[in-house]
Amino acid sequence: MGIQRKTSTIGLLLDQFKKSNQAIAAVELVDRLKEKVNKTTVYRALERLEDDGLVHSFLDRDGIKRYAICQDCNKDSHVHDHPHFQCTNCGKVDCLEEASVNIPKISGRTIHKTDVLLQGICETCSV
């Protein structure tokens, strides 16, 4: 349904995304805002942000829902073909906007969505 009203929850969430370029777990956002906003509200506000193309969501290696800022999306066009990277050491997740993954044609099947989750060691953890 998208965002109809500018509420404080929406503002607080956008602030969180501005602080870093990482994909943040929904539970993490619930926790960060727990003094100010109810968890149901956080989940529902994230849905609205996603409907409007401001953020996109995906599941990480643990099946936990994560949200990250969108670069060039809006209410009508959401394209998220970029892979995501999760560090197996620190657990952080990044969008790899610059990397493109080539998906081969699969006979008999029509592909509409591609989810790529790469796992390994990030720069910070590889010292």
Next chain:
Amino acid sequence: MGIQRKTSTIGLLLDQFKKSNQAIAAVELVDRLKEKVNKTTVYRALERLEDDGLVHSFLDRDGIKRYAICQDCNKDSHVHDHPHFQCTNCGKVDCLEEASVNIPKISGRTIHKTDVLLQGICETCSV
């Protein structure tokens, strides 16, 4: 820890995988065997099968754990770089053993595991 004893649970599970080439949800297996085996036992037996390289597991679009037969794995070598395909209409999931996805090098990060979940319409549903 792997399989130490040939139990009926292990046999029942392998039978299920022999029936089709699809990736079966753990909950689905629990349900199929619910008259014969306790759900905890199913989860633990699947773990053992995976340890021995007989099956591999991954999360589907809903974050549900699915298991599928391995082609050429064993206790020491598990390689599962093939993509998985989930039909958005019927929900079925297949291993695309033949398709290979090309993952670009990512500067500063070492990739150890690649999970690719393609979503779209399968042959049966596209009529």
Next chain:
DNA sequence: CTTACTTTTGCAACTGTGTTGCATTAAAAT
């Protein structure tokens, strides 16, 4: 075939993420 040893199982209770229904609050339009 009996015994001893250890893996596997069943049960019950629990975790954790995410969802639902409903009454209340608060944007925003009139």
Next chain:
DNA sequence: ATTTTAATGCAACACAGTTGCAAAAGTAAG
């Protein structure tokens, strides 16, 4: 200021998967 309806809080729920522990069942040894 009043009305409208989106957004919120709360409590209860849903559901996949896990844990601890006692009982059962493989397996090897005698």
